[in-house]
Amino acid sequence: MKYSYFPGCSLKGLGRAYEESLLPVMKHLGVDLQELDDWNCCGATAYMSVDEAKACVLASRNLALAERDGNHPILAPCSACYLVLNKTKHYLHQYPKMKATVDRALNAVGMKCEKDVPVRHPLDVLINDIGLDAIKMKVTKPLQGLKVAPYYGCQIVRPYATFDDQANPTTMDRLLEALGATVIRWPLKTKCCGGSLTGTIPEAGIRMVYILLNEAKKRGADCLATVCPLCQFNLDGYHSAVRRQYGDVLLPTVYFSQLMGLAFGLPDRDLALNRAAIPFRWRPSSPPPAPAKPPAAKSVAA
Amino acid sequence: MNITRTIKYEADRVKGFGDEVMKVPGCEKLKDCIQCGTCSGVCPLSVYMDYTPRQVMELTRFDFKKEVLSSKTIWLCASCYACTCECPREIRITDIMYELKQRAIHEGVYPRKFPIPVLAQEFEKMVTANGRISEMPLVMKLFMKTDPLGAMGNWQMGLDLMKTGRFSLASEKINNREQLAKMFAAAEEKA
Incomplete structure (x- = not known):
């Protein structure tokens, strides 16, 4: 299985723990990831707010690079990248005028975008290409007793996801169960985290973060698991602002890939767990203390 | 009244x-x-x-x-x-x-001093020039343009980012910026 890996800007920046944990996990599963050479920013939500045609040109350069480099499916772990690359593909299919603009741009530099290279999310690849059985076989330190609230956020399931349900996605739930974790059922798994509003309009953004943290905590979660660098940053990085407005709701937020690494028994230093503001600590080797045995038992064993 | x-x-x-x-x-x-x-x-x-x-x-x-x-x-x-x-x-x-x-x-009619359209335009400028986003410099530009003093209120976050090795002022760029510029120029030509 070979994929063109499209990290996106965040996975090289604020969200580097996602890349740092995803790559060893995928390698452990035998997935061949080749980073797309000289990839550019997908444009995210901001670029298409300014110029949609140029946003499509920008994103399609990545599609064209993947086509040139062997036409392997693109693996896009960041939700915004995943959405934008898929959205661009839809536009190229549906709107001939947009296609003409993009073709003109690609033509000018001797590239093309014709082979409809698939854009896939790691959850999709893990569940549908690798399969839960293969994943279970790699679990050496099951996450027994760890209560995880799976948080999908918006952009991997709406509106272009093909691999999971829009209203009640379950791929991450099933993955976490395969790792031995206890999955918390909660109704906010696809509610928006606020995106960049935490920085631009804190009044709105912090409230959205608080709602998610509070609900997960109320339902007994030990941590939130995310699939998106911006969701992770929002849910992890704004605890002091949340505390000021609403009181403490301390809850760590980790990438699903970090939990996979823990369950696979990969060394902590390979999983970038120290990159979060709210530390996540969990050791499979520390089960609840066993009740003290009466001394008599020892003599029986002897 | x-x-x-x-x-x-x-x-x-x-x-x-x-x-x-x-x-x-x-x-x-x-x-x-x-x-x-x-x-x-x-x-x-x-x-x-x-x-x-x-x-x-x-x-x-x-x-x-x-x-x-x-x-x-x-x-x-x-x-x-x-x-x-x-x-x-x-x-x-x-x-x-x-x-x-x-x-x-x-048309230049977005609400003035409202940070979101400012962020969108700074983002667009940076990506058009460099092909990639550098998160810290982008956030700093946003604060400079909308709320220079507000940046000070985020010292805790800056500290957290430094402690966790995520604070970087480096300017991220693709190698083939010329190619990207050519593409944008071609896209803007009339068909």
Whole structure:
């Protein structure tokens, strides 16, 4: 299985723990990831707010690079990248005028975008290409007793996801169960985290973060698991602002890939767990203390 | 005492604006809107908006250009696509919001000092020039332009980022920036 890996800007920046944990996990599963050479920013939500045609040109350069480099499916772990690359593909299919603009741009530099290279999310690849059985076989330190609230956020399931349900996605739930974790059922798994509003309009953004943290905590979660660098940053990085407005709701937020690494028994230093503001600590080797045995038992064993 | 008229007049309309928007690929279905309000109901940000998404749909369709283009609503939309997925008339509300944002920027009528359109434009500039985003420099630019003192309030976050090795002022760039520039230039030529 070979994929063109499209990290996106965040996975090289604020969200580097996602890349740092995803790559060893995928390698452990035998997935061949080749980073797309000289990839550019997908444009995210901001670029298409300014110029949609140029946003499509920008994103399609990545599609064209993947086509040139062997036409392997693109693996896009960041939700915004995943959405934008898929959205661009839809536009190229549906709107001939947009296609003409993009073709003109690609033509000018001797590239093309014709082979409809698939854009896939790691959850999709893990569940549908690798399969839960293969994943279970790699679990050496099951996450027994760890209560995880799976948080999908918006952009991997709406509106272009093909691999999971829009209203009640379950791929991450099933993955976490395969790792031995206890999955918390909660109704906010696809509610928006606020995106960049935490920085631009804190009044709105912090409230959205608080709602998610509070609900997960109320339902007994030990941590939130995310699939998106911006969701992770929002849910992890704004605890002091949340505390000021609403009181403490301390809850760590980790990438699903970090939990996979823990369950696979990969060394902590390979999983970038120290990159979060709210530390996540969990050791499979520390089960609840066993009740003290009466001394008599020892003599029986002897 | 200052009073404002809250009811809109026919004369406030910019005739043809709605039709123009509804001709844009992806925005055609706006004509089918039944004003059910599902979009406003599922929107996690409608509580902060000056016009709800339902109102923006109606105002756009009936040519109230000034109202929608200078609204905060279109910028508060965080692109979570909940409305687009739930709309019973399959109107691509998120994409209509994008169309309105672009027009607001193009005409320079977005609300001044409102950070979101400033961020969008700084983001666009940086990516157009470098091909990639450098998160810290982008955030700093945003603060400089909108709330220079507000940046100080975020010292705790800066400290957290330094402690966890995520604070970087490096400027990220693709190698083939020339190629990207050529592509943008070709895209802007008339067909």
